[in-house]
Amino acid sequence: MSNDFDYTVVTRALIKAIKDGTGYQLIEANSPGEQPEYPFCTFTITSPSIQIERYYEGALFEMVVSLTWHGTSSVGVLNLAKKSESYLRSDAGRKTLADNGIALVDITGISSRDNFISIDYERTIGFDVRLLAKDTFTDDSVDTIESFKVNYYGG
Numbered sequence: 001m002s003n004d005f006d007y008t009v010v011t012r013a014l015i016k017a018i019k020d021g022t023g024y025q026l027i028e029a030n031s032p033g034e035q036p037e038y039p040f041c042t043f044t045i046t047s048p049s050i051q052i053e054r055y056y057e058g059a060l061f062e063m064v065v066s067l068t069w070h071g072t073s074s075v076g077v078l079n080l081a082k083k084s085e086s087y088l089r090s091d092a093g094r095k096t097l098a099d100n101g102i103a104l105v106d107i108t109g110i111s112s113r114d115n116f117i118s119i120d121y122e123r124t125i126g127f128d129v130r131l132l133a134k135d136t137f138t139d140d141s142v143d144t145i146e147s148f149k150v151n152y153y154g155g
Contacts, residue, residue, distance in 0.1 A: 010065070014065065021083060029066075045063060045064070049135075058136045062130055064131075065131065067084065068125070069125050073123060085110060088129060104131060106129075107130070
């Protein structure tokens, strides 16, 4: 079986959507490297494949991606979370996703995700995005029918 789906398509589309909608950076959560200056947004693919329907050449599936805004102001990250949520629901945001073969299914409610760091708080607000995608794999183990003959016994 060959698998043609690439999750970088999803992450690139979300990175573009967040940048276009807010002007700020989206990075992978808990990744190595230096943290950007506040505010910024992180993503985590929490449910990578929830199968919906399977075909001979592919399958529709959903995935859940968690988006979390990080900053020093709770109101600031709340505003950015709302702005990015609104952009993803907008025609422009949906087009960015659709141009990459992804459809927005749902967005959960925005909620606080604050972290206590040493002697201070990092203010975090986030939401989850449910997306629909198509895996265009082919099942090489299935034999194909090359030809067939129909016998007609008419009367």
